[in-house]
Amino acid sequence: MxxxxxxxxxxxxxxxxxxxxxxxxxxxxxxxxxxxxxxxxxxxxxxxxxxxxxxxxxxxxxxxxxxxxxxxxxxxxxxxxxxxxxxxxxxxxxxxxxxxxxxxxxxxxxxxxxxxxxxxxxxxxxxxxxxxxxxxxxxxxxxxxxxxxxxxxxxxxxxxxxxxxxxxxxxxxxxxxxxxxxxxxxxxxxxxxxxxxxxxxxxxxxxxxxxxxxxxxxxxxxxxxxxxxxxxxxxxxxxxxxxxxxxxxxxxxxxxxxEALGEAFCTGCRYCLEYCPQGIQIHLYAQMWDQVRMKLPEEAHRIYQIYLGNEERWLQGQRTTDCTECGECEEHCPQRLPIREYLDKIGHFLGEK
Incomplete structure (x- = not known):
């Protein structure tokens, strides 16, 4: 591919x-x-x-x-x-x-x-x-x-x-x-x-x-x-x-x-989705932000266009702007990622905010 x-x-x-x-x-x-x-x-x-x-x-x-x-x-x-x-x-x-x-x-x-x-x-x-x-x-x-x-x-x-x-x-x-x-x-x-x-x-x-x-x-x-x-x-x-x-x-x-390195990435486990009251596909946005912070911005944009091209399959109508910052996702994230911060940053990067 x-x-x-x-x-x-x-x-x-x-x-x-x-x-x-x-x-x-x-x-x-x-x-x-x-x-x-x-x-x-x-x-x-x-x-x-x-x-x-x-x-x-x-x-x-x-x-x-x-x-x-x-x-x-x-x-x-x-x-x-x-x-x-x-x-x-x-x-x-x-x-x-x-x-x-x-x-x-x-x-x-x-x-x-x-x-x-x-x-x-x-x-x-x-x-x-x-x-x-x-x-x-x-x-x-x-x-x-x-x-x-x-x-x-x-x-x-x-x-x-x-x-x-x-x-x-x-x-x-x-x-x-x-x-x-x-x-x-x-x-x-x-x-x-x-x-x-x-x-x-x-x-x-x-x-x-x-x-x-x-x-x-x-x-x-x-x-x-x-x-x-x-x-x-x-x-x-x-x-x-x-x-x-x-x-x-x-x-x-x-x-x-x-594990000793201490670097945490989104694993795509989707535990956060079970607790997000807005139904945001958090893992997809978190993984795109991982791409950006690891100096792969073009890859993040490429993936985002794929998601937009098949809304039903991927983003399912929800965007980073729907986040109410309730914090439920962070409480249940096994990686303890700062998800609200990630959603804000990737939202601005992608032009959703």
Whole structure:
């Protein structure tokens, strides 16, 4: 999803570099790179021999917001097969499950899951999976139902506690576990003078340490990392090659260093939402403010435009200006973040105030 949509040749070169260095799992989706990501992947696959192509696994997705019915999902899959130059999609995901209510809508008769299941029965997809930003507890409930074979979830040094129950439940059930956002949406790439103190001994940078944190988990099958050029691919492959096998001791060592740092970010746990009388999507605003304070203002603006583009799914009609400063959110925040201050600052930054 990090490719420059205007530079097809660089995107294809990056993909081919990854495949030739041993990466065999490509994650894409409609909408990535201004809706060109799937096409880039498909055009890169054309460059491979049939034997090389057999070794590459493709994961793509469908969201209930774009494809709310079984019929819509089947149409989507037909289009994706053409874009990807594939006869069968290896891993197909019900995309971005935020909570159990949304999960139930996906699973309802005539809904998206039914369409994906029909596609699997027709041989159009090999494995039916999901991606989620839900809490670890909600993910564990989804795992209990056993409807999927694998899951992609956001997991990193910042939010590991929030997702731990889901990670362990999926692994215990024998699901494939793919983790995304190992660098915390870019947060763990900034303020390097401070973060360098957390660097693990073999690593050239804390970015490498953040990747190794995920790779060291026994429960994790695949770690996703957005890469936009061959140089980033080579650096990440070198990091992976330096870790011979999962090692829980590495996980604990890195966590102790991070906790000692005392830096607090919004984990997206959403406990604050349960107590906000105005229904403000506090976690979204807090995470955008984290981007700003870690010197990623352009990323905050980019994310905000995505939220505005799908109001029902994200901001749900509420803004920072609706905050009454009651303080309920701060009382229930596990990170003890100054949420009212965050909402005021991000509100001014985004022009809501």
């Amino acid at each position: 990090r490719f420059d949509p205007q530079n097809e040749s660089l995107a294809i070169e990056t993909i081919l570099t990854a495949l030739r260095l041993g990466i065999n799992y490509l994650d894409t989706a409609p909408g990535y790179c201004q809706d060109k990501s799937e096409e880039f992947v498909g055009r890169a696959l054309v460059e491979l021999t049939p034997q090389e192509k057999e070794k590459v696994y493709i994961s793509t997705k469908s969201t209930i917001y774009s494809d709310p019915t079984a019929e819509a999902v089947l149409r989507r899959i037909e289009s994706q097969l053409k874009r990807l130059n594939k006869e069968r999609i290896d891993f197909y995901n019900m995309w971005n499950i935020m909570d159990l209510e949304q999960y139930r809508r996906i699973m309802a008769p005539g809904g998206p899951y039914e369409g994906a299941r029909q596609a699997k029965e027709q041989g159009l997809i090999s494995h039916l999976c999901c991606t989620s930003h839900a809490s670890g507890e909600d993910i564990a409930r989804i795992v209990e139902d056993g409807a999927f074979e694998g899951i992609t979830l956001g997991y990193n040094i910042i939010n590991h506690t929030f997702r731990q129950a889901g990670l362990k439940a999926a692994a215990a059930a024998g699901w494939g576990v793919v983790t995304m956002n190992p660098l915390g949406g870019g947060l763990l790439t900034r303020d390097e003078a401070k973060l360098e103190k957390l660097k693990d001994e073999p690593d050239s940078s804390f970015i490498a340490t953040a990747l190794r944190f995920n790779l060291a988990h026994e429960e994790i099958t695949v770690v996703l990392s957005g890469m936009k050029n061959p140089e980033e691919v080579k650096a990440n492959v070198a990091t992976v090659n330096s870790l011979q096998k999962p090692d829980p001791e590495i996980v604990q060592k890195i966590l102790k260093r991070y």
